[in-house]
Structure formats: C-alpha cells, structure tokens
Amino acid sequence: xNIDTLLDNTxxxxxxxxxxxxxxxxRIRLARNLKNSAFPGWGxxxxxxxxxxxxxxxxxxxxxxxxxxxxxxxxxxELDKQILLERHLISREQVEKGRGSGLIxxxxxxxxxxxxxxxxxxxxxxxxxxxxxxxxxxxDQLDSEIESQxxxxxxxxxxxxxxxxxxxxxxxxxxVMMHLPGLVLMEEMNPIIKGLGKIGLTVRGLWGEGTEAIxxxxxxxxxxxLGEREADIVYNIEQIARExxxxxxxxxxxxxxxxxxxxxxxxxxxYGILTHAHLLTTKxxxxxxxxxxxxxxxxxxxxxxxxxxxxxxxxxxxxxxQKLEGKALKPKDRDRVRAKRVRERLSRGDSKxxxxxxxxx
Amino acid sequence: MxxxxxxxxxxxxxxxxxxxxSIKKLHLCEACAQKNGFDMQGPISITDILLGMGxxxxxxxxxxxxxxxxxxxxxxxxxxxxxxxxxxxCYEAFAEDLPxxxxxxxxxxxxxxxxxxxxxxxxxxxxxxxDLQQALDQAIxxxxxxxxxxxxxxxTACRASMEQG
Numbered sequence: 001x002n003i004d005t006l007l008d009n010t011x012x013x014x015x016x017x018x019x020x021x022x023x024x025x026x027r028i029r030l031a032r033n034l035k036n037s038a039f040p041g042w043g044x045x046x047x048x049x050x051x052x053x054x055x056x057x058x059x060x061x062x063x064x065x066x067x068x069x070x071x072x073x074x075x076x077x078e079l080d081k082q083i084l085l086e087r088h089l090i091s092r093e094q095v096e097k098g099r100g101s102g103l104i105x106x107x108x109x110x111x112x113x114x115x116x117x118x119x120x121x122x123x124x125x126x127x128x129x130x131x132x133x134x135x136x137x138x139x140d141q142l143d144s145e146i147e148s149q150x151x152x153x154x155x156x157x158x159x160x161x162x163x164x165x166x167x168x169x170x171x172x173x174x175x176v177m178m179h180l181p182g183l184v185l186m187e188e189m190n191p192i193i194k195g196l197g198k199i200g201l202t203v204r205g206l207w208g209e210g211t212e213a214i215x216x217x218x219x220x221x222x223x224x225x226l227g228e229r230e231a232d233i234v235y236n237i238e239q240i241a242r243e244x245x246x247x248x249x250x251x252x253x254x255x256x257x258x259x260x261x262x263x264x265x266x267x268x269x270x271y272g273i274l275t276h277a278h279l280l281t282t283k284x285x286x287x288x289x290x291x292x293x294x295x296x297x298x299x300x301x302x303x304x305x306x307x308x309x310x311x312x313x314x315x316x317x318x319x320x321x322q323k324l325e326g327k328a329l330k331p332k333d334r335d336r337v338r339a340k341r342v343r344e345r346l347s348r349g350d351s352k353x354x355x356x357x358x359x360x361x
Numbered sequence: 362m363x364x365x366x367x368x369x370x371x372x373x374x375x376x377x378x379x380x381x382x383s384i385k386k387l388h389l390c391e392a393c394a395q396k397n398g399f400d401m402q403g404p405i406s407i408t409d410i411l412l413g414m415g416x417x418x419x420x421x422x423x424x425x426x427x428x429x430x431x432x433x434x435x436x437x438x439x440x441x442x443x444x445x446x447x448x449x450x451c452y453e454a455f456a457e458d459l460p461x462x463x464x465x466x467x468x469x470x471x472x473x474x475x476x477x478x479x480x481x482x483x484x485x486x487x488x489x490x491x492d493l494q495q496a497l498d499q500a501i502x503x504x505x506x507x508x509x510x511x512x513x514x515x516x517t518a519c520r521a522s523m524e525q526g
Contacts, residue, residue, distance in 0.1 A: 033449060037438035038433045042447035137438050140475065147477045156482040158463075159472030164464050165459070167450075174380070200468065227469020282478040 003080040006087065021129040021297060022245045028139050031162045031171035032121040033153040039163040040116040042109030043127050048116045055115050058149055059104045064142045068107035079328060082319030118135040118163050130241055132174050133236045155303040169226030174234050176241045181216040181294040182251035200224050201240060215286035251347040252298060267295035275346050280339040304346060312345055364390035430454035486523040490516065
C-alpha cells in the first residue's frame with residue numbers, strides 16, 4: 001500500500017477527456033448492504049470491524065479490481081486521507097471514519113470500494129470524459145461479482161436497501177464532472193441549475209454535497225434512485241450532459257465573438273496573478289487556474305499547456321500540496337508554498353514536473 | 362397575512378410540505394411555530410417534516426409506546442433524528458412511514474432496476490411453484506392422480522433447489 005504512488009499522475013479524474021475537455025469524468029457509485037447486518041452508522045464499531053475484516057480479502061481478490069491499495073481508515077495518516085478525498089476516491093464521511101472502515105482501490109484509480117461508509121459497500125467506477133454507459137457496464141459486472149459471494153439486502157418492491165431512504169432502489173448515483181467557465185462568465189449557470197433541479201437532477205460543486213462550485217467545476221447527477229432503471233438514468237444524464245456541453249461551447253463562442261477584450265483581459269489577469277502572487281488560497285488558485293484552462297482551450301493562452309494547468313489544479317489542493325512538501329503546513333504557510341509552486345511551475349512551461357520535491361525525509 | 366393558528370400575529374414562518382402528492386402550506390407566527398415544536402435555530406430535517414413534525418411534542422407524549430425495529434432496535438425517533446435506518450429490517454418496521462417519504466424523494470415507489478441473481482432466481486422459483494401448485498389442484502380436481510403425483514414430485518424438487526439457492 002502506498003498513497004505516494006498516486007502522486008505520480010494527475011489522477012484518473014483529470015487524465016483525459018474529449019477534445020474540449022468540458023466533461024472531465026463520468027462516475028457511477030452503487031450503495032449496497034449486507035443482508036443480515038446493521039448498517040454501519042447503527043451497528044457500532046465492533047460490528048463494522050467484523051464486516052471489514054470479512055469483506056477485505058474477498059474484495060481484494062476480485063479480478064475486476066486488482067487492488068493497488070487495500071487499507072483500513074485507521075491505518076491511514078490524516079494527510080493520506082486528504083489526498084484520497086481530493087482525488088474523489090473517498091468521501092468526507094469516510095475521512096472521519098477509523099477502525100472498521102476501509103478502502104479497496106485499483107491501481108488506475110478507476111475502480112474503488114469504500115467499506116462501511118454510510119452503507120456497507122459504496123462501489124465506484126470512474127471513466128474519463130463523457131462515458132457513463134461504460135462506467136455502468138463495468139460497475140454492473142463488478143457488483144454482480146461481489147453479489148455472487150455476499151448476499152445483499154434487497155427487497156423485490158424497494159430494490160437495494162440502503163441506510164438512507166434517499167438511495168433506496170438502484171442505490172445508484174451517476175454523475176458527470178464538467179468544467180463550465182463559459183456559462184459562468186456569461187452568467188447563464190443559475191438558470192441551468194434551476195432547470196436541472198426541475199427534472200430531478202442535482203448540480204453540486206467540486207467536492208460533492210454542500211460544496212460550492214470552486215474553479216467552475218460542476219457535478220451533475222441523478223437525485224432519485226427508486227422507480228427508474230439504471231440504464232435509463234445513465235442515458236438521461238448523458239443526454240443532458242451533451243446538451244450542457246453544447247451550451248458551454250455556445251457560451252464560449254459568444255464570449256470570443258462579443259466580449260473578446262473582456263475575455264482576454266480576464267484570462268490575462270488570471271495569468272498575471274498566478275505568475276506573480278506570493279500568497280494563494282486554494283479557492284483563489286483553483287478559480288484562477290480554471291480561467292487559465294479556459295484560455296488554453298480557446299487558444300488565447302499559448303505559453304501554458306492544459307496538462308500543466310490540470311496538474312496544478314490537482315497539486316494546488318491542500319492535501320496534495322502538503323504531501324509534495326513532505327510535511328503538514330499551517331494554512332498561511334500553505335498559501336505561501338502554493339503560490340511559490342504555481343509561480344515556478346508556470347515559469348517552467350510544459351515540461352514534466354521534476355520529482356525533486358518528493359524527497360524522502 | 363396572519364398566523365393560521367392564533368389569527369392574532371403576523372405569520373413569519375411559512376412551511377410547504379408535499380404530503381401524498383398534494384402540496385400543503387402552513388403559515389404561522391413565530392410563537393405558534395415554537396409552541397408546535399419547530400426549532401427556529403436548528404435545521405428542519407425533511408424526515409421531521411414528512412414524519413408529521415412536532416418532534417418535541419411527540420417525544421414527550423408517547424415515549425413508551427414508540428415503534429421500533431425488532432431486529433436492530435432502532436426507534437422511530439432515532440430514525441427521525443438521523444434520517445438513516447438502522448438495518449434492512451427497518452424498512453419493514455417503519456413501512457407505514459415509507460410511502461410519503463419515498464414519494465417525496467423519488468420518481469416512483471417501486472423498484473424496476475437491477476435485481477441480484479439470487480433474488481431473480483427466488484422470484485422465478487416462486488412463480489414456478491405457484492404454477493405447479495395450480496396444475497396440482499387442477500389434476501386433483503380432475504381426479505388425475507398419476508399426473509398429480511408427478512407434479513407433486515416436481516414441487517418437491519423445486520423446493521429443494523430453492524433452498525439450496
């Protein structure tokens with residue numbers, strides 16, 4: 001088990017996508033529970049520990065996972081948990097857990113199972129770009145493999161029984177992470193969020209429930225899990241995501257056409273601050289890097305590549321930053337170190353980052 | 362607008378609930394709202410509203426006869442507080458509360474998605490058994506005892522393989 005190996009790339013959720021890079025990733029998670037055990041939040045730590053020790057070897061042995069990491073939450077340092085959170089591999093709720101909860105993760109970070117979070121099993125499959133259909137195919141198969149060894153809590157009428165009734169039925173949340181700076185700049189995002197709410201979809205920020213849309217990243221996902229087939233949910237969200245992509249492209253085209261000066265100024269200022277600031281908070285860094293990303297996508301900014309921007313979007317986050325520094329830092333120090341790293345990285349241009357930062361102390 | 366309960370003070374608390382598909386609105390003054398168990402400071406949970414509100418009143422009135430899950434012993438008030446069930450058997454224990462909750466949260470109140478292989482086999486077995494039972498009844502009614510004996514053997518075999526999973 002080595003969380004450090006994850007740092008060698010920008011993470012599956014940011015590695016590649018369509019040409020426009022508007023859709024970053026497609027993600028599906030399934031909530032599943034064991035038939036005869038109390039749900040994690042009610043059963044107590046001892047019951048959870050028993051379940052984790054029985055599930056751990058079985059999940060780790062599954063061919064579709066081929067785990068790189070198989071670890072109990074009590075075996076992880078706080079910083080490592082933070083890294084996993086920032087890479088969308090565990091939830092905030094799982095970060096708070098200790099003994100009795102754990103994570104099984106494939107080497108490519110595309111497949112993961114959280115054990116004893118809100119439900120006994122939270123299975124996740126990630127795909128880059130807009131590809132929910134493939135994610136569903138993979139997770140359906142993995143789910144069936146797990147089910148062949150473990151009897152799930154299931155009712156013919158209500159489907160998969162989950163700790164929270166908001167997830168009962170399919171237990172599925174399918175979500176698409178999108179980068180929508182054009183719609184935000186054209187002030188067209190709010191009506192879209194409202195409209196999606198009316199058709200049963202939720203829009204959330206970068207880090208899920210209750211988080212704001214830092215860096216113009218939005219996650220669109222289904223809210224309802226009962227009374228709809230998985231394939232229909234997946235199809236619907238893919239269609240909607242395609243429409244949003246069209247809206248975003250349209251907004252970008254209008255920005256270039258009608259507000260070119262404003263757009264260039266906006267992106268130029270972002271570049272100016274990022275290359276000269278000495279203190280950067282996470283939010284400021286991510287918001288400005290988002291502007292840079294738009295500049296790269298539109299061909300306005302030529303001195304930086306998208307890979308560099310995406311890499312910085314990942315490493316500017318507090319957990320990654322501290323891990324790369326090799327030590328825990330106070331928020332004020334983090335802002336200083338973040339600004340320094342961003343300055344240096346942007347002045348170095350598009351070459352691969354040097355690894356000298358990860359000295360072994 | 363005046364409070365719907367006391368009619369004396371201005372209504373400053375406006376609640377909208379969807380119960381069994383119809384929208385119900387309630388306009389109260391702050392005093393009446395508090396009297397009825399609305400905690401103005403604390404967040405109002407959706408389960409609180411959907412399970413009939415007035416958490417405080419209810420806890421005081423009937424703490425002993427409260428329903429609970431026979432398997433995990435979660436009480437209805439525990440569920441109201443956390444919004445999460447204790448185990449899969451809670452879905453049966455609190456079945457009365459479910460329809461309004463599920464209708465507010467979901468598209469429909471019946472699962473039509475994936476079915477685990479074990480459950481799918483069970484459904485198939487149950488259907489097969491009921492078909493066989495019908496055929497058996499008919500055979501007996503028609504006094505075709507040889508046929509009835511064969512059907513009975515098939516029922517026995519079907520039950521055995523069902524138990525084996």
